[in-house]
Amino acid sequence: xxxxxxxxxxxxxxxxxxxxxxxxxxxxxxxxxxxxxxxxxxxxxxxxxxxxxxxxxxxxxxxxxxxxxxxxxxxxxxxxxxxxxxxxxxxxxxxxxxxxxxxxxxxxxxxxxxxxxxxxxxxxxxxxxxxxxxxxxxxxxxxxxxxxxxxxxxxxxxxxxxxxxxxxxxxxxxxxxxxxxxxxxxxxxxxxxxxxxxxxxxxxxxxxxxxxxxxxxxxxxxxxxxxxxxxxxxxxxxxxxxxxxxxxxxxxxxxxxxxxxxxxxxxxxxxxxxxxxxxxxxxxxxxxxxxxxxxxxxxxxxxxxxxxxxxxxxxxxxxxxxxxxxxxxxxxxxxxxxxxxxxxxxxxxxxxxxxxxxxxxxxxxxxxxxxxxxxxxxxxxxxxxxxxxxxxxxxxxxxxxxxxxxxxxxxxxxxx
Amino acid sequence: xxxxxxxxxxxxxxxxxxxxxxxxxxxxxxxxxxxxxxxxxxxxxxxxxxxxxxxxxxxxxxxxxxxxxxxxxxxxxxxxxxxxxxxxxxx
Numbered sequence: 001x002x003x004x005x006x007x008x009x010x011x012x013x014x015x016x017x018x019x020x021x022x023x024x025x026x027x028x029x030x031x032x033x034x035x036x037x038x039x040x041x042x043x044x045x046x047x048x049x050x051x052x053x054x055x056x057x058x059x060x061x062x063x064x065x066x067x068x069x070x071x072x073x074x075x076x077x078x079x080x081x082x083x084x085x086x087x088x089x090x091x092x093x094x095x096x097x098x099x100x101x102x103x104x105x106x107x108x109x110x111x112x113x114x115x116x117x118x119x120x121x122x123x124x125x126x127x128x129x130x131x132x133x134x135x136x137x138x139x140x141x142x143x144x145x146x147x148x149x150x151x152x153x154x155x156x157x158x159x160x161x162x163x164x165x166x167x168x169x170x171x172x173x174x175x176x177x178x179x180x181x182x183x184x185x186x187x188x189x190x191x192x193x194x195x196x197x198x199x200x201x202x203x204x205x206x207x208x209x210x211x212x213x214x215x216x217x218x219x220x221x222x223x224x225x226x227x228x229x230x231x232x233x234x235x236x237x238x239x240x241x242x243x244x245x246x247x248x249x250x251x252x253x254x255x256x257x258x259x260x261x262x263x264x265x266x267x268x269x270x271x272x273x274x275x276x277x278x279x280x281x282x283x284x285x286x287x288x289x290x291x292x293x294x295x296x297x298x299x300x301x302x303x304x305x306x307x308x309x310x311x312x313x314x315x316x317x318x319x320x321x322x323x324x325x326x327x328x329x330x331x332x333x334x335x336x337x338x339x340x341x342x343x344x345x346x347x348x349x350x351x352x353x354x355x356x357x358x359x360x361x362x363x364x365x366x367x368x369x370x371x372x373x374x375x376x377x378x379x380x381x382x383x384x385x386x387x388x389x390x391x392x393x394x395x396x397x398x399x400x401x402x403x404x405x406x407x408x409x410x411x412x413x414x415x416x
Numbered sequence: 417x418x419x420x421x422x423x424x425x426x427x428x429x430x431x432x433x434x435x436x437x438x439x440x441x442x443x444x445x446x447x448x449x450x451x452x453x454x455x456x457x458x459x460x461x462x463x464x465x466x467x468x469x470x471x472x473x474x475x476x477x478x479x480x481x482x483x484x485x486x487x488x489x490x491x492x493x494x495x496x497x498x499x500x501x502x503x504x505x506x507x
Contacts, residue, residue, distance in 0.1 A: 011472070023502040025426045026461060028472035029503040155452050179479075185506035186476060190499065193425040193435065203505045238507015286471070289483055303481065305504045308471060 001232045002066035003040040008310075018064070020123055020199065022206040028385075030306070031065040041255040046226055048273075049065040054256040057113050058114055062251060063215075064208045065119040070359040072118075078102040080223040080371070085339040086352075088360045093366040096229070096372045098220055099166030099342055105142045105166065106377035107135035107345075108241070111259050112212035113143045113201055115217055121147060121200035127155065127198045129190035133181045133237065134163030135345075135376050141170035142364050151200065159297060162380045166319075175303045179220075180292060182303045202238075205319075213241045217248025220371050221258050228252070228261035230368035231319070233355050235347045235375060236267045236276050236301040239310030245373070246313045266276065266364065267314050268295035268354030269320035270346075274323035276307050280314060280319075289398040295326045296346040297349045298376060320363040324353035330388055332356065333378060343378030351375070419447050419492050422499040431456045444477055447486030447498050462500065472503045 007016040010028025021031055031332070032298070044061050050059030057074030060066055079099045088093035103110040113136065117128055128144040129152040130136050137153045144151035151172030155157035156179060168174045177184045192203040201209045221228055228249045236240040253260040269277045272294030275287045287307035304310070304347050314321050324332070329346055332353030336342050355372050358364045378385075393405035423430075423439050431437055439454060441447035452459035462473050473481075476481045476499040480489050492498065494507060 023426060023472065023504050026427065026472060028461070028504065032430045032474070132477045181506070183479065184497070186474070186479070186481075186501055188424065189424070189501045189505040193428075196425065200505075202507060206505065244474070289481060289482075301507055302472070303503070305507050307455075388441070 001043070002064070003035045003037070003043075003061060004064050005017055005036050007032045008034050008267055013271065020120070020125075020196075020204045022204050032047070033207060033211055035157050037251075037254050044255050044257065046257060051221065056212065058116060059215055059218045062218065062255075063115055064211045065115060065122060067118050067187050068123060069116060070118040071121060071143050071283055072103035072142060073146055075114045077219060080220060081340060081342070083340050083388040085335065089335065089339055090356050091366060092359050092364065093371060094369045096220075096224075096369075096371045097336070097340060098216060098371055100216070100373065100375045100379035101342065101344060106380055107139065107140040108213070108216065108375040109135045109139040110143070111215050112209045113139040113184070115129050115212035116201035116205045116209035117143050117147055117149065120201070120205055121149070125197070125199035126150060127152060128190070129191075129198045129200045130202050131185045131200070133180070134159050134380065135298050136202065137167040137174070137385075138163060141172045141174070142169045144172055145170040145198070154188055156181050157395055160381050161384060162382065166380070177382055178400070180302065181300050182289070185301070185384070187301075187416055199215060210240045210244055213244035214251065216241070217245045217372060218252065221249065221252050225257050228258055228263045229371045231264040231364055231370045233268055233351055233358070233372040235299055235351045235373065236269050236307075236321075237301045237304065239276060239290070239304045239306035239308075241373075241375070242267055242310045246317060262317055262318040264368075265317045266319040266354070266358055267310060268349050268351045269323045270290070270296040270299055270300070270329060271319070271325045272296075273300050273302055275302060275304060276310050277321045277323040279307070279311050283327050292387075293327075295381075296329055296350050297381070298345060298347045299350060320358055322357050323375075324350060324357060328353040328357070330385065333385065334389065336374065337378070342374060344374045345376035345378050345381040346384050347376050348378070349361035349399060350376040417434060417442055417492055417494045417503070419494070420476045420497045421447060421451050422497060423473065423500055426502060427461065429498065430455045442480050442491060443488065443490060444475060444498055447492055448475070450498075474501045474503045475499070478488055
């Protein structure tokens, strides 16, 4: 059952019914879902969750919509991989990678979309829509197809080819907008006013959508044997995921599923789009928007809706925030692939490069249990690696040519 | 200078449901103050006690965020459109 009691403005506290509303009519502050945590705690147990599906819907009591048949492609319960070889390279101790490349459309967005469209369908919407940097477009188009909803997806026109194909293949409407993601987002915020019968997952359904990211924290805690890690590294685009990861751990403690804990939350951004990292570094109390210029297109939000809350969450948790160059992003992608066999998109490169940077600076310590969120698959952004990886050699099919190109090959460890 | 201000759904209760209002003003700030004079209630929602735009209010002039221009002091030309958009969207 659903334990939602309504929506509440995070800024001024005004209350609203649990409908397709995302900002406060009075102060424009974001609306948050309110729950009856006492009733939720009485209903929940580790055993009940363990009996649930191996998807985000095992945590349905903690989500803002309950439905016996959710809009579901199987998002969530992705691998939490112990990363000893990467840890050794970075001088860290216990390091885990939350491998969200394993989601149905290859990114964490399946979590938030499954929640948002399940709610949208309950509210009677027939059209799913979004403003996207690519991963959300893939996920909305796929989940809408699955649910038999029409979809209207708006993206910046300079997106990676794979992300465009992986959206258009599902047969919905895909509109490439001549401008940045921030332009697309502003257009969608205005379109949402003109088309209230469309469920823009990250505009009028955003309150529910954002809650889906809590499942990252739920899974990490469950996969660690029902305990929070000491430190989590999270990429920042709008900042929503980071704030919801913190909220997820806090809720688990509130309902008694884990011991109370406040993991340090650190943020990762690309230097070409680092409004939150810049505010963290300068101690600013406001986020100054920027014009993004980075290969990490899925994080290219220059005017992040939850930037302020992400900054506040990082500071309150004792975490840190850093930005990395595009070259460091590419090295991060290769480092994760080489040490752990996980191929991440550019946003994952941002996370790994930031992890390396904060470890080198002593801000992530070797005595901490660390989790890094790798939120999207490398096949989505292969062109970013163009010219940096490729075949070792190109040869005719002969032994001599092979020997000439590769020689004895790698060390066989004594095997003949 | 006559400019058009686009009103988001959340604030259309102040304009009797209309999504666009024509106002006079030489700057973005003046246009928004004229909007409040015509439809009282906008100022307290858009501005904080110091008269700055609230954290969750974005204002665009001809599709550009005024924070990349001269903020509320940005001059407006006759016929331009000023859009008031909730900041909490996207991502």
